[in-house]
Amino acid sequence: MLFFYAWKVGEAAQSTYNPFATTQSMGVDKEGCYFNCLKDKSYKAWPKIGCRKCKVGGSPGVRNYNTHDIGVEGTVKTLLNGHYNNIVRKLKDDNITATSLADEVKELKTWGTGSLPQQILHNYKVIKPDAIARVREKSQEA
Numbered sequence: 001m002l003f004f005y006a007w008k009v010g011e012a013a014q015s016t017y018n019p020f021a022t023t024q025s026m027g028v029d030k031e032g033c034y035f036n037c038l039k040d041k042s043y044k045a046w047p048k049i050g051c052r053k054c055k056v057g058g059s060p061g062v063r064n065y066n067t068h069d070i071g072v073e074g075t076v077k078t079l080l081n082g083h084y085n086n087i088v089r090k091l092k093d094d095n096i097t098a099t100s101l102a103d104e105v106k107e108l109k110t111w112g113t114g115s116l117p118q119q120i121l122h123n124y125k126v127i128k129p130d131a132i133a134r135v136r137e138k139s140q141e142a
Helices: 002-011 043-049 068-079 085-091 098-102 105-111 116-123 129-141
Strands: 031-034 063-065
Touching: 002 098, 002 116, 063 068, 085 098, 085 105, 098 116, 105 116
Parallel strands: none
Antiparallel strands: 031 063
């Protein structure tokens, strides 16, 4: 959970139901508008805009999902797409540490997060366990 918390903080995503900022397409019935668009020169303004429809020539980047469950499904689908095999393998190990997961910088760079989870785990003096507990409670409710 500590790794996922550091990863989420590293993403700093404000997209709807998508804390790990995946770009995974889940279909029009599961997505609303987009958090940002790629190849759209105005994409840098996304924090002020919030909900976007991509212009001609642009393509969706980070997705806004319609529900928490769809966001989880999109994240899992992304993790299992073949680019994150080391992370997935380590997640299956009950004895793995957050630091060991964060050391998969190459795979996290493919995602776009890179060394941010690693930096967060090494540099933050206090990790807020109440935030981790809230994430854990939500996952147990599902």
